[in-house]
Amino acid sequence: MSETRPLGGKIWTKPMKVLSVFAALGLFFIAKRFLLGIGAVSNMSDGYPWGIWIAYDVVVGTALACGGYSMALLIYVFNRGEFHHALRPALLTSMFGYTLAGVSVMFDIGRYWQSYNLFIPGRSQFNSVLFEIALCIALYTAVLWIEFSPSFLEKMREKGKLKLLNRVLFVFIALGVLLPTMHQSSLGTLLLIAGSKVSPLWHTSLMPLLFLTSAIAMGYAVVILESIISSISFRIPFETKMLGKIAGVVPYLVIVFLMVRIGDVVYRGQLGAIFNGSLNGFVFVLENVLYLASVVLLLPRSKRESKQRLFIAASCLLFAGAGYRFNTFLVGFDPGPGWSYFPSFSELSVSLGLVALEIMGYIVFVKKLPVLPGRSPARNVMKVVQ
Amino acid sequence: MSDSSSDKKTDAQNCAMDANSTHDAYDSFAAATGAGTDVSRRDFVKFCTTIAATMGLPLGMAPRIAEALTAAPRRPTVLWLSLQQCTGCSETLLRSTHPTLEKLILDMISLDYHETLSVAAGHQAEAALHTSMKENKGKYILVVDGSVPMKDGGIYVKIGGRPGIDILRELAADAAAVIAIGSCAAWGGLPASGPNPTGAVGISEALGGKTVGNIPGCPPNPNNFLSTVIHFLTFKKLPELDNQGRPKFAYGRIIHENCERRPHFDAGRFAHEFGDEGHRKGYCLYKLGCKGPETYANCPAVLFGDTGAGTWPVGIGHPCFGCTEKGVGFTVPLHTTAKLKYVTPPAGYPHIVEEQGGGAGIAATALLAGVAGAAIGAGAVLANNLGKGEKSVTEAEDPDAGEQGKKE
Numbered sequence: 001m002s003e004t005r006p007l008g009g010k011i012w013t014k015p016m017k018v019l020s021v022f023a024a025l026g027l028f029f030i031a032k033r034f035l036l037g038i039g040a041v042s043n044m045s046d047g048y049p050w051g052i053w054i055a056y057d058v059v060v061g062t063a064l065a066c067g068g069y070s071m072a073l074l075i076y077v078f079n080r081g082e083f084h085h086a087l088r089p090a091l092l093t094s095m096f097g098y099t100l101a102g103v104s105v106m107f108d109i110g111r112y113w114q115s116y117n118l119f120i121p122g123r124s125q126f127n128s129v130l131f132e133i134a135l136c137i138a139l140y141t142a143v144l145w146i147e148f149s150p151s152f153l154e155k156m157r158e159k160g161k162l163k164l165l166n167r168v169l170f171v172f173i174a175l176g177v178l179l180p181t182m183h184q185s186s187l188g189t190l191l192l193i194a195g196s197k198v199s200p201l202w203h204t205s206l207m208p209l210l211f212l213t214s215a216i217a218m219g220y221a222v223v224i225l226e227s228i229i230s231s232i233s234f235r236i237p238f239e240t241k242m243l244g245k246i247a248g249v250v251p252y253l254v255i256v257f258l259m260v261r262i263g264d265v266v267y268r269g270q271l272g273a274i275f276n277g278s279l280n281g282f283v284f285v286l287e288n289v290l291y292l293a294s295v296v297l298l299l300p301r302s303k304r305e306s307k308q309r310l311f312i313a314a315s316c317l318l319f320a321g322a323g324y325r326f327n328t329f330l331v332g333f334d335p336g337p338g339w340s341y342f343p344s345f346s347e348l349s350v351s352l353g354l355v356a357l358e359i360m361g362y363i364v365f366v367k368k369l370p371v372l373p374g375r376s377p378a379r380n381v382m383k384v385v386q
Numbered sequence: 387m388s389d390s391s392s393d394k395k396t397d398a399q400n401c402a403m404d405a406n407s408t409h410d411a412y413d414s415f416a417a418a419t420g421a422g423t424d425v426s427r428r429d430f431v432k433f434c435t436t437i438a439a440t441m442g443l444p445l446g447m448a449p450r451i452a453e454a455l456t457a458a459p460r461r462p463t464v465l466w467l468s469l470q471q472c473t474g475c476s477e478t479l480l481r482s483t484h485p486t487l488e489k490l491i492l493d494m495i496s497l498d499y500h501e502t503l504s505v506a507a508g509h510q511a512e513a514a515l516h517t518s519m520k521e522n523k524g525k526y527i528l529v530v531d532g533s534v535p536m537k538d539g540g541i542y543v544k545i546g547g548r549p550g551i552d553i554l555r556e557l558a559a560d561a562a563a564v565i566a567i568g569s570c571a572a573w574g575g576l577p578a579s580g581p582n583p584t585g586a587v588g589i590s591e592a593l594g595g596k597t598v599g600n601i602p603g604c605p606p607n608p609n610n611f612l613s614t615v616i617h618f619l620t621f622k623k624l625p626e627l628d629n630q631g632r633p634k635f636a637y638g639r640i641i642h643e644n645c646e647r648r649p650h651f652d653a654g655r656f657a658h659e660f661g662d663e664g665h666r667k668g669y670c671l672y673k674l675g676c677k678g679p680e681t682y683a684n685c686p687a688v689l690f691g692d693t694g695a696g697t698w699p700v701g702i703g704h705p706c707f708g709c710t711e712k713g714v715g716f717t718v719p720l721h722t723t724a725k726l727k728y729v730t731p732p733a734g735y736p737h738i739v740e741e742q743g744g745g746a747g748i749a750a751t752a753l754l755a756g757v758a759g760a761a762i763g764a765g766a767v768l769a770n771n772l773g774k775g776e777k778s779v780t781e782a783e784d785p786d787a788g789e790q791g792k793k794e
Contacts, residue, residue: 043744232768308773315765338739342746348753 004088004370006155007234011364015233019356026353029346033107041346047339048330050108055329056351057104059187060322062137062180063215065097067226068144069180070219074249076173086242088151088371089230090223095144096358102141104354105134129189136183143179146172151369185212191328199280199332200270206260207328213257218321220250221294224314228307230372237373244304250317251295258291283327290320433485440613440688441625441635451620461493462619463518463526466500467557469543469550470577470586471532475568476502478605478691482612490612498526501545512546519560527615528561530554533570533577534592537585551592558593563618565599566590567611569709569716572602572631579716590631599624600631604709607688610636630712632682640727641678641706644686647671654735657703671700672731675721677708 033041044051067090074080075087106112117123118134125131147169153162188211191198204210224243231238265271274281297313298304330341343351366372434448468476480487491497498518504511518526534551535542543550558564566589569575577586590598599618601611614633617625625633642648650656650670657665658673665674672679678700685706690698699706708714708724 045743047743228772229768306776308769308776311765311769311772315769338737338741340741340743340745342744343750343754344744345747345749345753348750348757352753352757 004085004151004373006370007236007367007372009367011367013363016360016363019360022349022356023353023360025349026351026356029350030107030353032346033350038107038110041344041350043341043344043347045339045341047335048333048341050329051341052330052343052347052351053104053108055326057354058101058108058137059325059329061097061101061104062187063184063211063218063321063325064222064318065094065101066180066184066215066219067091067222068094068147068176068219069184070216071223072173072177073216074246077177083242083246085373086223086227086239086246088148089226089366090219091144091148092151092362092365092371093222093226093358095141095148096361098137098141098144100354100358102137104351105137107350129186129193133183133186133190136179136186140176140179140183143172143175147176151365151371155369180215181212184215185209187211187215187325188328191333194333197333197335198328199273199334200268201265201273201280201284202324202328202332204264204268206264210257210261210324213253213260214321214324217250217253217257217317220246220253221314221317221321224310225318228311228314230366234366234372238307239373240305240307240310243310247298247304247310247313248301250313251298254291254295254317258288258295262288280327280332283323283331287320287323287327290316290323294320429485429489437613437616440609441617441633451616453620461496463496463498463522464615465498465515465518465526465528465557465561466503467528467530467550467554468501469530469532469534469554469571470584471568471570472576473502473531474605475531475571476500478608479611481691481693482608483692495615498522509546519557523560525562526560527618528557528564529611529615530564530566530571530589531568533574533586533588535577535584535586536592537583542584554589554592558589558596563599563624564589564593564596565601565611565614565618565624566631567601568606569602569604572600573712575602575604576716597624597627598631599627599633601636602630602632602710602712602715603683604715605691606710607636607685607690608692609688610684628682632710636684636688637682637710639682639684641681641683641685641700642727644684645678645700646686647700651731652729653738654731660703665703668703671703671705673723674705675707675719675723676700676705677711677714677718677724678706679724679726680714681706681708681711681724683710 029041038044042051042053068087071083071087071090075083106115109115118131118138124135146165150162150165150169153165185208188207188209191203192205192207195203224247227239227243230236265274274284294313294317297309297316303309430452431448434451437451438448466476479490482490485494491503497503499511499515501511504514506514532543532550534540534554536551540549540551545553566572570577570586571589573588573591574582574586575588577584578588588598588600590596590600599614601614603610610633613635614625617623617633625635628634628637630637642651645651647668647670650668651672655664655667655669656673657669657671659665660674665671670676685698686700689696689701696702705720707720708718709716714724
């Protein structure tokens with residue numbers, strides 16, 4: 001941990017200016033939603049009560065924010081301490097991802113002012129999957145902030161409080177592994193009840209398992225991608241060797257996922273639905289080809305340390321995982337004849353605005369707080385020479 | 387309260403009486419046909435009830451039907467004359483299952499003359515016909531299938547050396563009733579359709595407009611025929627006929643009215659070609675030339691030829707060709723669209739499903755495409771640069787690896 005330090009430097013850079021435009025647009029439409037209602041900004045309907053705000057911001061967003069969870073699994077459950085310094089940036093993305101997922105739910109639910117009832121035991125519906133997810137995400141967001149808080153305390157030089165926190169941190173680390181395991185699988189459970197509304201290519205009783213395993217794989221992909229992009233953007237050394245080791249987990253995880261995924265489709269006798277020429281069949285193939293691509297790229301051990309390979313494989317894996325979630329929640333979801341859904345401009349702007357805010361927050365945090373390994377003087381010299 | 391209870395009592399008593407008299411009739415029937423009859427009491431009662439139901443008569447008529455079948459000292463005589471025909475109508479009678487043919491001709495009626503079913507042949511058969519005619523003068527039922535050729539003195543059908551028209555006139559003169567079975571006998575049918583080389587006409591026309599019970603169909607359902615015969619035996623008159631001499635109980639309604647595919651017609655779902663999606667889904671056959679909308683018959687209710695569930699032309703996906711309708715069957719081409727008596731299908735139909743929810747707007751699509759394009763583009767450039775960097779790095783002894791090594 002001692003290696004991490006604030007990157008420093010100017011905050012109001014060109015990328016920040018561009019991102020702030022998107023963020024402002026998103027905030028404008030969020031304001032419109034609260035003033036005029038959901039219908040004024042969204043294309044959601046009774047047939048599609050879950051639009052892009054749930055499918056992207058919550059279901060894909062929290063999976064993209066699984067870096068912290070995946071790394072915690074690797075470091076604490078499988079006791080691989082050598083990855084420890086990759087945990088903080090992963091936690092930071094997770095923290096922003098989950099916080100914004102929780103925030104976006106507030107735009108999505110009609111009577112957001114009732115949401116405090118979730119936390120009052122007497123008013124909760126304990127048999128509801130949605131309740132479990134809501135509670136888990138809320139708790140996990142809090143846990144993530146606590147897990148990340150040593151960065152604040154280090155920055156503030158609160159040595160005493162840091163010591164105290166470190167003494168109890170193991171509880172939160174344990175929770176940080178337990179809670180995502182619960183709700184990432186429950187995200188898959190959510191659509192079990194939709195039955196035949198979800199295409200048989202995605203609807204299976206194994207959805208909880210598939211959602212969980214694909215979320216873990218996406219977590220590693222995010223860690224890899226984020227590290228590479230950070231190294232390029234902030235001109236800090238690449239951590240190719242460590243990323244190569246993390247990437248070693250991915251192909252086996254994805255192979256298991258794909259075996260369950262495809263095997264289940266075959267077992268249920270739904271192979272025909274892939275080749276019936278529908279959009280569903282096409283996106284199913286696309287999604288699984290992307291998964292396969294990540295396996296093929298990362299399987300040869302000797303080539304795992306190629307930055308290009310890592311970058312492409314991680315991108316494929318992220319798009320595959322995001323595609324799997326999108327297809328389950330939106331593309332493969334057909335509420336019946338006559339219903340259609342495509343996100344509106346304002347709806348998309350809100351989601352984009354949140355992503356922009358997330359990236360802006362990340363940039364500010366890594367510049368102000370000890371998150372990333374700092375620039376080595378040698379590297380700086382090289383850059384200057386170049 | 388006492389009123390209603392007494393009413394009930396009367397109803398119950400009536401029922402009991404009805405049942406008793408049907409059963410009594412069976413006893414005399416069994417006695418008349420001899421101890422060796424194949425018809426059980428149960429079958430007999432069932433038959434009388436079925437016949438009453440087919441004609442739409444009240445159930446209480448079953449005893450009267452039973453009486454009619456048994457009151458006469460002899461079984462009622464039926465003479466069957468076959469003229470210009472294909473024997474399809476006899477075949478349909480052979481297909482009859484309630485009652486079966488052997489029960490009908492051996493136990494219920496006395497079929498004294500039938501060219502296909504007679505054991506006798508040649509002069510012997512002709513002799514049987516004449517004997518029966520004399521014995522049952524004015525009492526027998528004459529059934530005719532096939533049209534009557536009138537051209538050239540009716541020489542195109544000859545039985546025992548005599549033209550068919552002569553035999554028909556002779557038999558019809560002393561018959562209690564004449565029933566024309568099949569479209570040929572009813573109005574000429576297939577032989578009468580152009581160019582009609584034999585000058586074929588139906589029985590009624592050949593007999594100079596005599597009232598004949600017409601049972602058209604190619605072939606008709608045997609139930610319609612049997613019901614007409616039994617109605618005559620029971621009430622000593624033919625059932626109510628329409629202007630074409632067809633019993634109204636069977637030919638009173640257009641096929642289209644009771645067709646099982648009618649909801650598809652009303653909803654505008656049509657088969658347009660044999661084997662297309664609509665045809666496979668069982669849509670309305672109107673556009674394939676189904677004559678259901680202009681043909682009077684009870685096919686949707688009693689189906690075809692007593693062959694079982696769902697088996698009638700429309701039921702198996704073939705358009706009705708209007709065999710019971712003069713001027714339609716054998717006349718209008720098979721795939722010519724029928725003339726609708728009422729309710730023409732509109733050119734357009736309201737949506738069954740209301741389109742709801744937002745589609746893809748231009749701005750939204752542009753934004754999504756822009757972001758996706760930018761992401762893919764940036765990713766590609768990044769991947770490309772990473773690749774270039776790696777090449778140069780491997781050439782220049784990989785400083786990255788060196789740094790990593792120092793750190794660890």
